[in-house]
Amino acid sequence: MKFLDKPNSAAKNFYISSAFWVCVATLYGLTAAVELVAPDIFANIPELLFGRIRPIHINLVLFGFLTPSLIGTALYLVPLLTQTKLYSERLANIAMIIWNIFTAAAVFTLSGGKTQGREYAELIWPIDILVIISFLILTFVVVKTILNRKENLMFVSLWYIAGAFIWTSVLYTLGNVVWNPETGALKGTTDAIWLWFYGHNIFGLLLTPLAVAAAYYIIPRVTGAPIYSHTLSLIGFWMLLVMYTHIGTHHLIQAPVPQWLKVISIVDSIGMLVPVMTFLTNVWLPLKERFSTFYKEIAGKYVFAGTFFYFIVCIQGPLQSLPSVQRITHFNNWVVAHAHLALLGFAGFIAVGAMYYFLPKVSGREIYSKTLANFQYWLLMIGVNGFFLVLTAVGLVQGSSWLHGETIYRVLPEMVPYFTIRALLGVLIVAGFIIGFYNVIMTLVKGKEIRSV
Ligand code: HEM
Ligand code: HEM
Numbered sequence: 475m476k477f478l479d480k481p482n483s484a485a486k487n488f489y490i491s492s493a494f495w496v497c498v499a500t501l502y503g504l505t506a507a508v509e510l511v512a513p514d515i516f517a518n519i520p521e522l523l524f525g526r527i528r529p530i531h532i533n534l535v536l537f538g539f540l541t542p543s544l545i546g547t548a549l550y551l552v553p554l555l556t557q558t559k560l561y562s563e564r565l566a567n568i569a570m571i572i573w574n575i576f577t578a579a580a581v582f583t584l585s586g587g588k589t590q591g592r593e594y595a596e597l598i599w600p601i602d603i604l605v606i607i608s609f610l611i612l613t614f615v616v617v618k619t620i621l622n623r624k625e626n627l628m629f630v631s632l633w634y635i636a637g638a639f640i641w642t643s644v645l646y647t648l649g650n651v652v653w654n655p656e657t658g659a660l661k662g663t664t665d666a667i668w669l670w671f672y673g674h675n676i677f678g679l680l681l682t683p684l685a686v687a688a689a690y691y692i693i694p695r696v697t698g699a700p701i702y703s704h705t706l707s708l709i710g711f712w713m714l715l716v717m718y719t720h721i722g723t724h725h726l727i728q729a730p731v732p733q734w735l736k737v738i739s740i741v742d743s744i745g746m747l748v749p750v751m752t753f754l755t756n757v758w759l760p761l762k763e764r765f766s767t768f769y770k771e772i773a774g775k776y777v778f779a780g781t782f783f784y785f786i787v788c789i790q791g792p793l794q795s796l797p798s799v800q801r802i803t804h805f806n807n808w809v810v811a812h813a814h815l816a817l818l819g820f821a822g823f824i825a826v827g828a829m830y831y832f833l834p835k836v837s838g839r840e841i842y843s844k845t846l847a848n849f850q851y852w853l854l855m856i857g858v859n860g861f862f863l864v865l866t867a868v869g870l871v872q873g874s875s876w877l878h879g880e881t882i883y884r885v886l887p888e889m890v891p892y893f894t895i896r897a898l899l900g901v902l903i904v905a906g907f908i909i910g911f912y913n914v915i916m917t918l919v920k921g922k923e924i925r926s927v
């Protein structure tokens with residue numbers, strides 16, 4: 475079992491897992507997109523019904539692609555920033571193995587129609603338990619390493635990483651109502667509020683802090699410009715916790731939930747601008763004339779693009795939490811556009827960039843092909859921007875048609891051209907990730923060895 479103890483192997487294995495699962499995830503997304511244009515194309519094979527593959531797609535992008543990749547980065551950053559060996563490489567690798575088992579189990583169970591039917595919390599109870607065990611192990615390893623640290627100063631990335639692990643261990647358990655294995659749910663409207671407390675926080679307290687932590691380290695490294703203010707970064711950290719935990723109800727503005735909850739969620743959605751802007755000020759302001767230095771390194775390009783998408787997503791977010799705006803934008807593809815810009819544009823670009831930045835360090839080999847990494851960048855860039863434009867446009871068509879009382883059978887045909895373009899753009903994204911997977915494997919097998927790691 476020596477291979478489980480090899481330094482940096484857990485981070486490397488999380489990167490490989492992510493590079494693999496994102497291909498499966500996006501292939502499912504593409505299949506779903508094709509079905510939205512040609513519903514009967516797969517002759518209604520049960521395992522490929524839209525209602526089954528949609529949850530597979532979103533669970534795989536969340537737990538197969540984004541989280542493992544960002545965990546890989548966290549597992550490399552924590553020892554680096556604490557100047558301390560990771561508390562237990564073996565435990566981290568065991569968590570990685572459990573992680574891959576539950577991800578595969580998620581695909582099989584959801585394909586077989588076994589779901590708890592709550593968005594982002596579909597996984598059935600035994601899988602929930604595996605997720606929690608894996609998270610608890612990782613939290614233990616990360617916290618122990620930070621407690622043993624030799625470096626006194628806690629760089630801001632460490633705050634965000636520790637926060638993400640501790641918060642998510644609690645959040646996942648609560649959000650999936652694990653004390654009720656049968657349904658994994660509470661009852662009625664209370665469950666809707668509970669679910670969306672979990673639903674938005676899984677982005678806000680897991681993906682966002684891990685992505686922000688990676689960017690806080692990589693941007694100053696690539697550009698040579700230190701962050702603007704450490705104090706500001708900590709204000710941003712605590713504000714994120716204060717604001718994000720109250721905004722879940724902005725998903726339920728059109729639902730019969732208490733008015734005061736809606737008001738809090740809207741006020742705090744607007745308040746989210748504070749933590750977002752502290753982060754962007756911190757990493758963008760010091761750049762000034764060093765702006766072009768991003769492009770010297772492939773990882774810099776990805777991470778900078780991720781921060782830019784974060785800016786757009788977080789301007790759009792507060793606006794679409796307003797009831798007057800949601801009358802048009804809710805219940806249609808406007809939200810799907812926001813979701814892809816957020817998860818692929820923001821978290822995804824930072825996750826991939828960080829992976830390209832740290833893979834040579836954890837594997838001791840240079841990236842096999844920078845040209846391929848660059849080609850992947852452009853495929854994803856065209857894909858995500860195209861998605862955003864076409865889905866926002868079709869969302870506005872749907873939203874205004876329904877607002878004006880148009881019947882569904884007249885609106886549906888109008889959507890076909892948009893959905894066809896979305897499926898074609900999806901091909902670019904899938905191709906980008908397959909190229910990425912090939913590049914990762916070739917790096918590990920054939921990448922030029924780096925002498926001093
Ligand atoms: C890594 C990249 C991707 C990420 C992070 C991602 C993320 C997501 C998320 C979060 C949702 C749920 C949206 C919501 O309910 O508001 C979703 C839905 C969806 N995604 Fe993706 N996606 C990715 C790539 C793709 C690709 C390449 C395609 C292929 C065209 C695709 C097609 C779809 C479809 C068809 C839906 C269902 C939309 C609906 O219910 O109307 N996605 N995706
Ligand atoms: C200032 C920050 C943000 C605000 C105020 C905000 C606001 C919103 C609102 C109001 C919705 C629901 C829209 C509707 O159903 O009509 C939404 C959906 C969503 N947001 Fe954000 N957002 C923000 C940032 C983010 C970030 C950073 C991420 C990802 C890391 C994200 C991921 C998502 C996803 C995936 C959905 C779709 C959920 C679903 O399946 O219905 N958002 N957001």
